[in-house]
Amino acid sequence: MTWRYNKSTENRIRWGQHSGIGFKFLKAVAKNFILLQVLFLCLFAYVFGALYLQTTHTHNINIALLDYDGGAIGSAIKAAYESLGGDGFPTLQEVSPSEFPQPSDLLSAVCSTRYWAGLYVSSGASDRLENALGGGSPALVYNRSDIITLIWNQARYSTVVDGAVFSNMQTLSNTARIIYSTADRTGALQNFTDTEVLSVFANPWILSSVNIQPTTQGSRAIYNTLVIILILIQDFFYLGTINGIYANLKIYARIHPLRIITMRFLNSLVYCMVGSLCVAGMIWAFRSGWNVDGDQWALTWITLWLFAHLNFQVLDVFTIWLPVPYVPMALISWVVLNVTSILLPFELSPAFYRVGYMFPAHEVYETLLNIWSSGCNPHLQYSVPILFAWEIVALVLSVLGVFRRSHYATIAEEQQAKQFDDRLKVAEEFQRGEDAKLQTPIGSAAQKDQVAIDADKETSLENGATRQRLAAIINKEEREEAQIRRTLSRTCNFGPSFNMPFVGDDTDSDDTRSLK
Template sequence: MDLSKESLPSNASDNSAEVQQFRGTEVELQSLKRTETLLLRVQSKLSFFNEQLREGRKGIYLETLRIYLIMAVFVLAVFSIYWGSYFDRSLRYKNLRMLVVIEDDQIVDGMEPFIGNSVRQILNTSQAHFLGDWKIYNSSEFSALAAKDGLSIFDEVKKQVHHQHYWSSIYVKPNATANLLNAIEAGNTAYNVSYNSVVSYYETGRDYLAMNSYVTPNVARINDMFLRMQGSIIDNMMTGKNTSDIFADINAVKVAASSLEFFKIDGIPFTDAVITAPAQVGLIYMVILTFFSFNFFSTVYPKVAKMNVKPVQFLLYRVGSTIISFLVLSFFFSMVSLAFQVDFTKAFGKGGWPVYWATNFLTMWAVGGINEVAGMLIIMVYPPMIGFWLLFWVVANISATFSPIALTPAFYRYSYAMPIHASYEITKVIIFDTYKGALGRNYGILVAWVCIATVLLTVTSVFFGKKMAARAIAEKQRQEEEFLEKFRHEDGEAINLEP
């Protein structure tokens, strides 16, 4: 039987039209439904302080307090490491080993060695002991050490400082008192009183911040104490002499009035401020840069994993690509210093820059590999902690690196084993040509960190991949369940809307 509109009676057709007009079109019904839902949503919004939200507010308060507690603990812990490296530093000046060689220790023609004796007297005071650990040798003691190396006394002094057995030196030249007296009596203005009396040899390149902040200022304080004794030294020298006849010569007065200022010799001066970038601050940026690499490639690794490659090949890609990234980053990092004309030829000639690049590569591999491992572990446990990890890793590496470890509490001896400290020492050799004796140890430290980081990266990558895959499956199941629940809910609403 045909039930089309044409077969219906006219009155039935009219009634249908009236019903349709009363109910509205399907579009109008859907619009009405959406409007009603929107109104319900607006009307269902509650004040944050509504009684119905008490439990929710309580949960938020507790979560906020937990976050503050975590942040407070890590701020106190991490920054205390850095602040602690500076704590009571002045009380540890006595840990700075200083070499003192006094060759003015013999009576010459009845003249006492007043200059040598005055230096020894000053260094035996409590004030001097506060400023450094002064290892005092007389001429016979130190000449035996110099003879073993086939060097003169002063060359042996320079060698001891260059080999970093001492931070600085005070060298009182042989017969300094007698020679000064002869120069005064002869009115010899060509006689360099400072150079021929006391010389201080040091190398700023060993640690340019420490030298300028602690070492040379402390030696200068000893010099000030010595200068305050100059009047009595000259008086003692002139005892029994016919001063009227001697000082009748104006040149004799000039020589006697010449300052006994220590003659300073800087064996490795700091001459270019741009060196601060690669030799110090740049090492901090290096740690941060390796962390950026982890962030940038965090979207690439999942894409490779989804390509259904063999697990072993993916693992090789994961570790290998990380190492290649450090190689590329270290190249451009090293190029910046070359572009700003840092001289890399002092220690290794034309091979200086390749050595510098290789050092930066190993350093990035060491600190960056640990960053990768820590990043994956933190993502699995509590991702917001990544920032604090980076802060900790920087602070742990630099706290006692850019200052003498001898001036820090014993806790900071761990810095000798840290990758950034090793890289810092190597970089100073490359740029300043400081003592090379510790190169093997410092490269060994970097290689050890590289091995540890590579092993940990391999193991952690496997564990991280399994963990993330399990989470992805669980998330997919959760989304499917939410979709089905939503579908059932919407389907039920659609049925209820039927006339």
């Protein structure tokens, strides 16, 4: 295939002649190899640490137990909890009926996230069950669903509460039913001939569920994972596009910083608005019977808009104040830290991971849960201020970064113009020297002929020497220019930039100068 790319093998360093460049190559490869391996090792450890021994932290899930009955059913539930309780089972906290006189009071406590769930035994449940076991009309009208009731909010980490709360409470109810049915009731059963009575005895109750916000759609699994990740990546790619356009058009050296700040802010604001609109639209398009309304959609859109915009500003801060090689590392670290903060409720992770309260992904998810469950996750008193704090701090640093970039972009332009003038001056001086040699006074005609002969002999040698001297001067200027560029790049960078479509090759034309 070399015949198609014949230049690919020309003017190459031979084997054994590249010790200098080979050492630099291996040094750079080794440094990046170690940095990336250590970074991803730490990130994997951080993520897996958050999920480590998740089930053994289930006891941190607190569930209120309220016995309005005070009879045999409540005793059976307590006995079942004694047999099931442990690190892998939620903690039942028995509360007094005087604290929650009505089931609606318990529902309010669950709604306020004081408890993950509430389990209560209805008043008179044991008496109704005993009457049904006695046969007759009480057995016919007996309602199994009005004995034990579970109040919970499935919208709150739905994939977690399905198992940690609802499934465990089902197990508790079934165990309590077995304990109740296997109690010493031979005297009461010896005359049972009614099939309805036997049915009541075999299945005395069914756990009823009061689900504040049923959340069963399949897309719920990615609300706290891929949705957040894609928003962050969406912001990063557009930021790279904007940086590429600014670099191609040399905006920082041509436009006043205040105008740049205004345009970047409005541009990012509109972009994040449209992006969050699409995300909220997709959530609603695939909600699959989820009981949410238009007002909740609008609040979801606004919340995601704020989250997307503050992350755009944060990523811009990374590109301004971090060296270019570390920007991708900062991006992946930011994504992992944010997503880890919402993979699980903090009750199921080691206490160290409560540091996730500071990350915007956790606060936006807390806000969204409050919206989706109609106020039954009331943590706005800290989630919204934290989100706005990130927005304001990142915006201030981004504004300072525009002045910083404009400052060093102007220095770079001035230095480039100075280098061009220096090169032109060197070339002119060199040419004047050559012209002076040709204008040396010549005497007689014989001398002129001799000079012409000597000139013919020395032409080829002088041309070669001239080219070498001029090349040496140009190489010196290029080395100085490269050193200045390296110094400026260490001082300030314009962030990762992508050469995207619709940015033509004539970006440095006179049309762009009209932007001044």
